[in-house]
Structures are given as C-alpha cells and as structure tokens.
Amino acid sequence: MNDSDADFGEQVGTLLPRLRRFARALTRHPQDADDPVQLAVERALTRSKQWRPDSSLANWMLAIVRNAWIDETRSRRRRDAVLVPENEAAEVGDTGTDRDIEWWSIQSALDGLPEEQRLAVALVLIEGLSYREAAQVMEVPIGTLTSRLARGRMALQSMLADQVTTRVVREDER
Amino acid sequence: MTVTDEELMAYVDGELDAARCESLRQAIAASADLSRRVAEQQALRDRLSRAFDPALDEPVPFRLTRLVSRARVVDFASAARPRPSRNVWLSGLALAAGIVLGIALGPALLQLSGERPDIVASGADVAAGGALADALSRQLASEQSASDPIRLGVSFRATSGAYCRTFISRRGDGALAGMACRQGAAWRIEALQFVSIVSGDANRYRQAATSLPPLILRAAEESMAGDALDAVGEAEARDQNWKTPAGTR
Numbered sequence: 212m213n214d215s216d217a218d219f220g221e222q223v224g225t226l227l228p229r230l231r232r233f234a235r236a237l238t239r240h241p242q243d244a245d246d247p248v249q250l251a252v253e254r255a256l257t258r259s260k261q262w263r264p265d266s267s268l269a270n271w272m273l274a275i276v277r278n279a280w281i282d283e284t285r286s287r288r289r290r291d292a293v294l295v296p297e298n299e300a301a302e303v304g305d306t307g308t309d310r311d312i313e314w315w316s317i318q319s320a321l322d323g324l325p326e327e328q329r330l331a332v333a334l335v336l337i338e339g340l341s342y343r344e345a346a347q348v349m350e351v352p353i354g355t356l357t358s359r360l361a362r363g364r365m366a367l368q369s370m371l372a373d374q375v376t377t378r379v380v381r382e383d384e385r
Numbered sequence: 386m387t388v389t390d391e392e393l394m395a396y397v398d399g400e401l402d403a404a405r406c407e408s409l410r411q412a413i414a415a416s417a418d419l420s421r422r423v424a425e426q427q428a429l430r431d432r433l434s435r436a437f438d439p440a441l442d443e444p445v446p447f448r449l450t451r452l453v454s455r456a457r458v459v460d461f462a463s464a465a466r467p468r469p470s471r472n473v474w475l476s477g478l479a480l481a482a483g484i485v486l487g488i489a490l491g492p493a494l495l496q497l498s499g500e501r502p503d504i505v506a507s508g509a510d511v512a513a514g515g516a517l518a519d520a521l522s523r524q525l526a527s528e529q530s531a532s533d534p535i536r537l538g539v540s541f542r543a544t545s546g547a548y549c550r551t552f553i554s555r556r557g558d559g560a561l562a563g564m565a566c567r568q569g570a571a572w573r574i575e576a577l578q579f580v581s582i583v584s585g586d587a588n589r590y591r592q593a594a595t596s597l598p599p600l601i602l603r604a605a606e607e608s609m610a611g612d613a614l615d616a617v618g619e620a621e622a623r624d625q626n627w628k629t630p631a632g633t634r
Contacts, residue, residue: 220452220453220454221453223453224450224453227445227449227450227453228440228441228442228443228445229441231440231443231445231449232437232438232440232441235437235440236433236437245446245448245449249448249449249452252449252452252453253452256452256453282530285528285530286530313432313435313436314436317432317433317436318436325615325616326527326616327615327616332433335398336429336430336433337433337434337437341400342395342398342400346602347599350538350539350597350602351538351539351602351613352539352602352603352605352606352609352613353606354606354609354612355539355609355612355613357391357394357395358391358612360394361390361391361394364394364426364429365390367429368425368429371429371432
C-alpha cells in the first residue's frame with residue numbers, strides 16, 4: 212500500500228463531479244457521459260507519475276477526459292456507421308418540461324458544433340478555464356483557442372436563437 | 386469606438402488587462418448597442434451554467450467512485466510501474482538539456498539505430514524520415530487514436546506559405562515532440578524537443594510525453610499564418626499532398 216498513490220486517487224475522486232460536468236457538455240447523450248470519464252480515470256491512475264505536482268491536477272484530468280472522449284467518438288462513429296441508423300426524432304418528446312426542453316435545446320446546439328469548437332466552449336464557458344489554460348488542455352496555441360471559441364459562440368447564439376423562433380411558431384399554430 | 390466581437394467576449398470572460406477592461410466598461414456604459422452585445426454574451430454563459438452546473442450536485446455513480454477507492458488505486462499503481470528503459474536512442478540529446486530548436490542539431494547526435502530513422506540529416510537541414518515522415522504525410526489528427534505511436538497535433542500554414550504540423554512520437558519511456566514544415570517532398574524539422582519520462586531529473590517533463598511541450602507550441606504559434614486547419618482543411622491539404630496552393634505564397 213503506497214500512501215501517495217492512495218492520495219492521488221483521492222484527489223482524482225474529488226474532481227469526479229467536475230469531470231462529469233465537462234463530459235456531459237461534450238457527449239450528445241447524458242447516459243454516455245460517464246464513459247469517457249471512466250476511461251480517463253483509469254488512464255490517469257496508470258499514469259499518475261506523469262502528473263507534475265506543481266501543475267493543476269484538474270486541468271491535467273480535463274485533458275485526459277478530452278482525449279478519452281475523442282478516442283471514444285472515433286470508435287463510436289466507426290461502429291455506428293456499420294450498425295445503427297440514427298433516429299434523432301425519437302429523442303424529442305412532446306411532453307417535456309421546460310427544463311427538459313431547455314436542456315435538449317442546448318445539448319443539440321452544442322452537438323451541432325465541430326468538435327474543436329465544442330471543446331473550446333466547454334472548457335471556457337462551462338468549466339471556467341482561462342484562455343491560456345484551455346489552450347494547454349487542447350494542446351493548441353492561444354490564438355487558435357480564441358478563434359475556435361469565438362466561432363463556437365457565434366454558432367451557438369444563432370442556433371439557440373433559431374430554436375426559440377421555431378418553438379414560438381409551433382405554439383402559435385396550436 | 387469600434388469593439389470587435391472577440392474583444393467583447395474576452396471582456397465577458399475576464400481576459401482583458403485592467404486598463405483595457407476599464408476603457409471598455411466606459412464604452413459599454415455609453416453605448417446601447419455595446420451593452421446589448423455584452424448582455425447577449427453574458428446570457429449565453431449563464432444559460433450554459435444553468436444547464437450543466439446541476440451535474441456537480443448529482444451523486445457520482447459507483448462505477449466511477451470504485452476506481453479511486455484505496456484498494457483499487459494500488460492495483461493500478463503496481464500495474465503501472467515504470468519499466469527500465471532499454472531504448473536509449475537519442476539519449477545524448479536528452480542529456481543535452483532535452484531541448485533543441487531549429488537545426489542546431491549536430492549530425493553526431495543523429496546517429497540513430499534502425500533501418501529507417503525518424504530524423505535524418507539531409508545536407509544542412511534536418512528532415513523527418515521513416516515512420517515519422519509517413520505519419521506527417523498521411524495521418525490525420527482527426528482520425529488518430531491515443532494508442533498510435535505517433536500523434537499529430539495542429540496543422541497550419543506558416544507565414545512562408547508552407548504547411549507545417551506538430552507531432553509527438555513516443556519511444557519507449559520517452560517521446561520526441563516537434564514541428565515539421567513541408568519543403569518539396571520532404572518534411573523539414575523546424576523545432577524538436579526530446580522528452581524523457583524515466584530519468585530522475587526529467588520529472589518536470591514527464592507530462593509532455595502525452596501532451597505537446599510549451600516550447601513546440603510557441604514555435605508553432607510564432608510561425609503560424611492565420612488559423613490552424615480544422616479537420617476538413619487538414620484532410621484537403623493531405624489529399625493535395627501538402628503542396629502550397631498556387632498563388633497564395
């Protein structure tokens with residue numbers, strides 16, 4: 212039994228709620244969000260020696276979740292292309308509460324963003340990282356991060372605005 | 386006063402320095418248009434927080450908590466004991482502080498074993514060879530997985546017009562991180578950093594074995610013209626064999 216390993220595990224444990232929030236912003240279905248988190252925690256524990264104690268463990272973990280999510284998305288895409296025709300319409304129920312509808316609006320707007328923009332939005336706007344930290348997690352220069360963030364934001368604004376319009380129109384038709 | 390969207394976003398994100406922040410605050414107070422745009426940005430932030438913050442208060446499922454319980458950690462840790470490094474290629478480079486920029490590499494440091502070395506001296510230049518050259522020419526960052534021995538990072542057009550790409554090539558317990566730019570049919574190495582993750586003193590570079598070191602990022606940032614390529618741009622450049630598009634130099 213090694214105390215420093217146990218301490219490391221404990222520290223990772225306290226980050227789990229944050230890592231789950233981050234993964235939820237990335238994955239389309241909330242029930243899939245824990246998969247990249249689980250993969251990331253497993254990887255982090257086997258690579259705990261790679262973490263520099265003078266750096267942020269949270270940001271290190273976010274980077275590992277990001278990589279796990281990217282890996283998962285790729286293999287899922289390959290699987291889905293062969294096996295499952297997507298049926299998106301089934302997701303949108305007529306009986307959703309306002310909160311469900313809001314959640315669905317945001318989730319599908321995020322899902323409409325290219326991967327890099329979704330990551331930038333999730334890290335800065337949801338996780339509250341600084342531009343520099345987010346650029347490090349994404350392994351890109353800071354200028355690349357800010358331009359992805361700006362494009363992601365503008366796309367989100369316009370998608371969310373469109374959704375509001377659509378909903379209003381539907382209510383008028385009733 | 387003209388304020389770009391990017392600047393307003395940086396304001397909302399708290400990324401402006403104090404002086405710029407103050408002058409923007411005054412401008413916003415004086416302009417209905419600016420305050421509307423700031424409010425829109427703030428509203429988006431708030432809306433995202435409202436949607437995702439409840440995840441923080443949910444109980445964490447057992448499948449995750451069990452991973453970090455004490456007993457489990459020991460299992461993982463013993464499985465992850467670092468293996469002694471037998472692969473000592475480039476160890477001279479690693480000893481030389483681990484950092485080499487540009488073509489300051491002497492050919493003597495590049496006596497590499499193997500039939501197709503990853504780094505080759507060609508005339509006055511240092512170029513990618515072997516599996517590294519293949520990966521630079523063919524591999525897409527958008528299609529690789531964490532287990533690939535060579536991983537590509539950002540791809541972009543340099544101010545010279547040439548395509549450049551950052552990479553990490555894992556070697557035993559170390560990694561070679563760098564930036565290469567297309568020159569004719571070759572990939573010229575513009576920046577290179579060897580990252581050891583075994584020797585005691587290299588502790589501070591450990592993390593870099595899986596992420597791009599700041600030095601390489603800075604080299605990329607300094608030579609970049611415009612934005613990094615997205616997945617589509619990367620695939621297009623690859624399909625054009627990384628030739629600089631005519632008339633854009």
